Amino acid sequence: MSNRRDFLKKMSAGAAGVAVGGTAMGMSAKSYSKIIGANDRIHVAILGLGRRLGAYYEPVARKEFNVELMYLCDVMKSQRESAAKKFSKHIDYAPKLENDFRKIIDDSNVDAIINATPDHWHAPASIMAIKAGKHVYVEKPCSHNMHESELLVAAQKKYNKVVQMGNQQRSSGHTQEIIKEIHNGIIGTPYKALAFYTNTRGEVPVQKKVPVREGLDWDLFQGPAPRRDYTEETWDYNWHWYGWDFGTAESGNNGTHELDVARWALQVNYPTRVDVQAAKRHFINDGWEMYDTMFATFNFGNDTVINWDGKSRNGYDTYGGGRGTIIYGSEGSVFVDRGKYILFDRNGKKIKDNKSTSNEAGTALGGGGDMTTTHVGNWFETIRGKGKLNSHIAEGVISQAMVHYSNVAYRIGHGFDVNDQSGRMFDREAMKLWGREYEPGWEPTL
Secondary structure, three states: OHHHHHHHHHHHHOOOOOOOOOOOOOOOHHHHHHHOOHHHOEEEEEEOOOOOHHHHHHHHHOHHHOEEEEEEEOOEHHHHHHHHHHHOOOOOOOOEEEOOHHHHHOOOOOOEEEEOOOHHHHHHHHHHHHHOOOEEEEOOOOOOOHHHHHHHHHHHHHHOOOEEEOOHHHHOHHHHHHHHHHHOOOOOOEEEEEEEEEOEOOOOOOOOEOOOOOOEOHHHHHOOOOOOOOEOOOOOHHHHOOOOOOOOHHHHHHHHHHHHHHHHHHOOOOOOEEEEEEEOOOOOOOOOOOOOEEEEEEEEOOOEEEEEEEEOEOOOOOOOOOEEEEEEEOOEEEEEOOOEEEEEEOOOOEEEEEEOOOOOOOOOOOOOOHHHHHHHHHHHHHHOOOOOOOOEHHHHHHHHHHHHHHHHHHHHOOOEEEOOOOOOEOOHHHHOOOOOOOOOOOOOOO
């Protein structure tokens, strides 16, 4: 890396008077454009090319971000080929296509990775990348369990890399504005936040053992998870609902975002108590193997509370939108989602309505939009030393903890107390789920 940058520094010294159309050295405009700004260019790889892919077109393609996409990586051949075709509409060069992310991690020319793999790969792959000297943007949930959260933060500290979680509402202008106002007392003393997500997900096929789909590296897809037979509906989006090998249920899939906003508004860290009511309520005989409906309560030491109301398969519009967060204070309340915030006084009268120009997706699969672009751009600028992360991983894992606590409480069938300093659960049964069983040889380590 230092050799590359030293070389480019020398090249840039003579570049100021060179016309874009060509050079005395016979350089084409395209070649010339690759030199300009090369000393500041970030070489990036994207791991996981599924539904989240579209969120990265703009961050990678925008000239001011000065990024070169070196690799597109996925364990499914068709995903790689499709991603290359889609990216060709946004960039004028062809990144390499790779099946095995470990080869990318071994490439010293790669500066940073965007980790959009399935949940069970988020922390293990990110830790491996950090150890190899890469900066990491890891999509939510940043970990599959609390043990991985600990390791991820420890890796960031040990190797001093820039690690940001993909909770992109932290980079939302209107959300930043109203959170600052809340902290400055605009609704008095905030005491409660309700985070919600509502969707109408349909029936899910019952898993059936079939031959591994052509082009899929099933062993690498499983990675750190214990080995199991391949079932047709598992490699794609439905891994979210087919047990705990790969997914973290709806709380991890979407609750992370709204719970993070709730915690941010209330300025709380770990809770002291967690209780949940959760069950599978819809399509009882289909393949969905976990809860599709949850109401969780997180109590905090300063007499504040956060509720999470997640309805995956019932579209009743309880709160006025598919997703969002409501913050209650002694002198007023706030409704905030990805598109706006609305400020109310104590009597429920609307005081201010700030509609954002954001086009960030709400409940659509994959999402993406200008919040993500800004959030990824914030990561790029922090890598360059010109910015400060909006969601440092050490902050992200605390919000992620509420997801893990809610899932643990559901799985063991009862609530529990939590040490609000360390995050440890005061319940032996719960602590058995602090980590997970790994496929031998795939355990994440520092």
